[in-house]
Structure formats: C-alpha cells, structure tokens
Amino acid sequence: MVASSSSDTEPVQVEIFPSRFLTPQTAQRLLNDIYRCGGVRRIMIQGPNLPRKVSYGPGKGLPIEEHQDLVLQIGEEAIELKVQVGRIRLELAGEEYIPKVEAACERALPFSFSIKRGRFFRETSTISDYAKYGRNIEDRRILGLIDPKAKKDKLTVLSEPSCDTNEE
Amino acid sequence: MAYTPQYYPGTSSVDINRRKHMSGNVEKLRDIPEADVVLTMGHRLPGADYPSTHPPLKEIGEPACPVRELVAPTPGAAAGDRVRYSQFADSMYFGTSIPYWRSYYGAINCRGCDPGTLSGRQIIEARERDIEDYTKVIMDSEMFDPALAQMKGCTVHGHSLRLQENGMMFDMLARTEMGKDGNVYQVKDQVGIPLDKKLNLGKPMSEAEAKKRTTIFRTDGVSMDGKVGARKMDEALEALIHMWELRTKWGYRPE
Numbered sequence A: 001m002v003a004s005s006s007s008d009t010e011p012v013q014v015e016i017f018p019s020r021f022l023t024p025q026t027a028q029r030l031l032n033d034i035y036r037c038g039g040v041r042r043i044m045i046q047g048p049n050l051p052r053k054v055s056y057g058p059g060k061g062l063p064i065e066e067h068q069d070l071v072l073q074i075g076e077e078a079i080e081l082k083v084q085v086g087r088i089r090l091e092l093a094g095e096e097y098i099p100k101v102e103a104a105c106e107r108a109l110p111f112s113f114s115i116k117r118g119r120f121f122r123e124t125s126t127i128s129d130y131a132k133y134g135r136n137i138e139d140r141r142i143l144g145l146i147d148p149k150a151k152k153d154k155l156t157v158l159s160e161p162s163c164d165t166n167e168e
Numbered sequence B: 001m002a003y004t005p006q007y008y009p010g011t012s013s014v015d016i017n018r019r020k021h022m023s024g025n026v027e028k029l030r031d032i033p034e035a036d037v038v039l040t041m042g043h044r045l046p047g048a049d050y051p052s053t054h055p056p057l058k059e060i061g062e063p064a065c066p067v068r069e070l071v072a073p074t075p076g077a078a079a080g081d082r083v084r085y086s087q088f089a090d091s092m093y094f095g096t097s098i099p100y101w102r103s104y105y106g107a108i109n110c111r112g113c114d115p116g117t118l119s120g121r122q123i124i125e126a127r128e129r130d131i132e133d134y135t136k137v138i139m140d141s142e143m144f145d146p147a148l149a150q151m152k153g154c155t156v157h158g159h160s161l162r163l164q165e166n167g168m169m170f171d172m173l174a175r176t177e178m179g180k181d182g183n184v185y186q187v188k189d190q191v192g193i194p195l196d197k198k199l200n201l202g203k204p205m206s207e208a209e210a211k212k213r214t215t216i217f218r219t220d221g222v223s224m225d226g227k228v229g230a231r232k233m234d235e236a237l238e239a240l241i242h243m244w245e246l247r248t249k250w251g252y253r254p255e
Helices: A024-037 A095-108 A127-133 B013-023 B034-041 B066-070 B075-079 B099-109 B128-140 B207-213 B235-250
Strands: A012-018 A040-046 A071-074 A077-080 A087-092 A113-117 B083-090 B114-117 B122-127 B149-151 B176-178 B184-188 B194-202
Touching (some): A012 A095, A024 A040, A024 A095, A087 A095, A095 A113, B013 B099, B034 B184, B034 B194, B075 B122, B083 B128, B122 B128
Antiparallel strands (some): A012 A087, A040 A087, B083 B149, B114 B122, B184 B194
C-alpha cells in the first residue's frame, strides 16, 4: 500500500512483528489505526498465503470457503486480503510518527508485539523491476513493495487520511 | 529379572515426556469416537468394508517359513487391507509430540507400520485397520492436542509458524476451527475435503499444560543447554557448535 504524506525529517522504516498471526478483523483495526496516525508513505503486509482453493492432493481444486471474500477496509479503499497478516512493514515520513504507531499497536493488538527500526524496502531497482517498470520509474516508492513477477497487481494506493486518532 | 528398556536419558520434563512417548506409556486425555477418527483420516467411510489388496492370508496359503510362524500378522495384514496413512504436524510452540517422537512411538509400539519423519510433519503408514487403531490411540492421548497438533495429509504448513490469535496452529486449508464453546472442531478431513458434520476434538490444552506435556526443547520452556538446561555443555555439544559455526560462516570444510 502506498500513501502520500510529507514531513520535515527523513523517512524512517519500521517493522511491526506481532507474537501471533492477526485475524482479518484485528489486521483491519490495526491498519486503520496506523493509517489514521498519518505520515505513512508505504505499508507492506506479509504472512503465509491463504489459498482460495486446495492446491494439492485428492481435494485439489475444492474451494476453501473460509478464505473467500476476505476484504480489508482501509480508509475508503477495500483491499482483498490474500495472506494471514504476520508482519507489517512501514515507511513513515519521520521519526515523530513512530510513537503514534506504537500507540496504535497497543490499542489494536491484544497480545505482545515488537517494533524495530531498519531498512526494509529496497531503494534500487532489480532486473525484474526493470523488466516490469522500465528504466524510468515514476514513483520509486513501488520498489520493494511488491513482487514484480506477481501475476496480479497487489498494490493499492491510499489517499491522505482525514482524521487523527490522537484526538480520540 | 525382567528387562526394562531404557529409552531416553535425562531428568527434565521434556526428557520424561520423550521417554513416555517412546515407551507408549502415554496418558489418555480424551475419547474421540472411532468413526470421527476414520472420517478425519478420510480413507473410507465409517462402517464401510475395508478394501483389500490381496485375499486374507489364511486363504492364500503361505509357504512354510519359520519367521512367518514366529510373527503373527497384524489384523490388517491378515485381512489383506490396503496400506493407508495418517500424518500429523505439531507446532513448535510447545507442540505435544515433535516429529521424531511420533516416529519413535510408531516404530517401537505399532506393529507393521512405516513411520516417516520430516522437518515439520510425521507420517505413519500401515494396513488400514491397523493405522486406524494407532491413530485413535494417538488422538486420544497426550500425544495430541487439538490446537497445537493437527492431522494434515497435505499442505502441512504450520509447524514453524506463529500461532493464530485463538492459539491454534496455522492451517492453510482451515481443517479445524475453534468453536464458540471453546472446543476445537474438525471441519475437513486431513486432505481438506469438507466433512458432512463438525467433529468435536475437545478443548485445547492451556499454555501451561502444553509446556508440561511437550517434547520440544525451547529456550522459553525447558532449554536444551545453558546453565539451567537439560544438558550440560560437553565436548559433543561444543563440537556441534563448532561445526555449525564452520558451516554457517564458511561452508563446512573439515580440513
């Protein structure tokens, strides 16, 4: 997910690592809380795949009803959830947003979690990026967000949030 | 004096549990109906005849052989049943019986079976009526926990992943679900084919109970080594760490 935001300081990247996998409801609550904090330039959610069909064995091809129609409503965007959310990587517009993200995690997560700073998104393009996007990438924030070889577009662009949870 | 096998060394709870699993002296914690075990395995419908691959041994007329006379065939072999399997995956978050101990249990206690050990799952193959009996014993005992051990015939992902919010091991095919009454229900067979009815597997163990019954060493449970661990640092462990270091940093080159 890409959101536009501006800050006077340098962008920072953080990784939220919950001690449990999140249900779609908890993931939606957390992502909305983070989104409302503002300052989010990039979000990547990662976790094990939730297949729509049984892919192997005697039941191959049978639909997995539990994984159908999993949708996250983030702001005004509906995002199809294809993974069990286990890790969230963020690029924030500045350091001042990190405490807000921590507060959002404490509000949304009913179990322990860790947040660490680091560099989690690529800044240089790979050969696969070049094959998909060409030489001149208009918005370099897409680098490191998605697998350039993915068959489906998994990128969602969010607009600037209109409210701030700190006032709640 | 009768011989008592000594299966495994150590005095920690993990060592004791490992000995219990190897000896087959496991505690029965629940009683899952035999029909539910058969449905979960998914090889045949409960009450249906056992398909066979050969006539009963009595009808075949076996050749004279001292070993055959000495070793009585299992009921499944005597009847000529097909070979079928059950496969379990155990969470590394204090799963009840990590793969090698399921295999030890099978190899030592289950006649006519073929255990196979993999990193995150363990399969036992045997004649159909034999494997049904063995699987029921396993699922009724402390070797099984509805949340941390699941029968997964395929797509076994989950052993090394974090648990879900409700404390269940991740399952890509959603074969089990946590009911509102706190019981875990089997909703699909081990290969992900939906069942006609939900099968009650009982309540999952609490975290303390799982830690008490687990066979896995963990730093946040019973540690394998260290000052309070089950093993004292000895020459073998130091050599192992040395080999690991060589492998990790430079590739293993014994010269």
